[in-house]
Amino acid sequence: MSGMENGMETVTLRVNRFTPRPERGRERGGSPFARKSSPFGDSGSTRRRPRGKQWVQDYVVPARPEDTVLDCLLKVKRTIDPTLAFRYSCGHGMCGSDAVSINGTPTLLCTATVKAWAKQPSDAQVDEDGFRHTGEDVQPAQTQDADDLGVIELAPLPGFPVQRDLIADIDQMLDQIRKLKPYLQASGELATTADGKINAFEYLQNPQQLAKYELLSNCIACGTCEGSCPVYAGGEAFIGPAALIAASRFINDSRDSQTDARMDAIDSADGIAACQSVRACTRECPRGIDVGEEIWQLIAQIKER
Structure with missing residues (x-):
């Protein structure tokens, strides 16, 4: 059933997903730039960035412009894909547990609204090497559905190892x-x-x-x-x-x-x-x-x- 048929608009969540591989017990060193004599350079652990399967998955969910991105993810979790992993707690911007990257910007899921972050696909031309042409006036795609609010790209918080999907360590x-x-x-x-x-x-x-x-x-x-x-x-x-x-x-x-x-x-x-x-x-x-x-x-x- 489309968003127009059920009387609600839709938004596409483009989620960068990650499933870690089991660790083999190998130890790796930390950053070569870290000062090991410093309490900040030596964490005393062998924490490393995990390896695993990475892919991008789209979820189309019914949404209102005033809904938060966290609301949309909860709909995905409860009705579409229970394997999707993300962290949240209070849902009111007070605990700070749901920080992720939205459209490349670190922010909180519970304070980010669909209206503020959904973007429309554009007609920007991409060459054979995968680069978009810049310096040109790019217009929104003309084939966009009237009841489609757009696309929101989600990724784990930058600068941290990823545990699973949108959960950063x-x-x-x-x-x-x-x-x-x-x-x-x-x-x-x-x-x-x-x-x-x-x-x-x-x-x-x-x-x-x-x-x-x-x-x-x-x-x-x-x-x-x-x-x-x-x-x-x-x-x-x-x-x-x-x-x-x-x-x-x-x-x-x-x-x-x-x-x-x-x-x-x-x-x-x-x-x-x-x-x-x-x-x-x-x-x-x-x-x-x-x-x-x-x-x-x-x-x-x-x-x-």
Whole structure:
């Protein structure tokens, strides 16, 4: 039944699929550019990019322009192909677990709408070598159905090994964040009263102190900044923008007493010095954090101390 017959438009999801082959237990080295003496260059694991079968598969599903891409994938999973693998959790852009590449751009499935991302096929000419002709006015294909919203291309998050289909292995990014101790380390000690009870106290801040890190605390570690970064590639030669934002969040917190130690941890060749200030990470942050500017401010703080 066509989308016109059942009263609903359709969208085509063009999914880059991947099924891994069983591992044979061989160990391979990491990046030749990674500094093995650095805590970021040596992950302590033999993680490698898996090999397996790769192919592109199209799914045509009924959809409304305001539907999210996650809604469409769930329809595929439930009614067409239960083998399709992708990761999601809250569905409201708060957990960051469903980051993928949509039309080549890292973003969240649950916040991307069909209307914003569906594109119409064009009449662009492709030569015998597979190259599209540029510099010409390209018009949408005239044979497009009126009830077809277009095509959305989906791929796993760039810069990470692929586990299956749209699921990327982000453990390396999370390991980098953990190494920077992303929790408050205050200097105060809990005192006890005469009867042995804990005498609780508060760490007070004024609005200006809160404003220095409040937006940074909204980071959900989704990995879109890592997927956008042309320097980051699995975290072996560059710690990555997500870990630097985690460090900046506590470096700018007036309650934290480990500012110098945190700066020392990222002041290395494959730490903050590896950032090339491309600022691609800023454009794709779903939480509105100016990642590139925050990293630039970190560089200035390290140079001035």
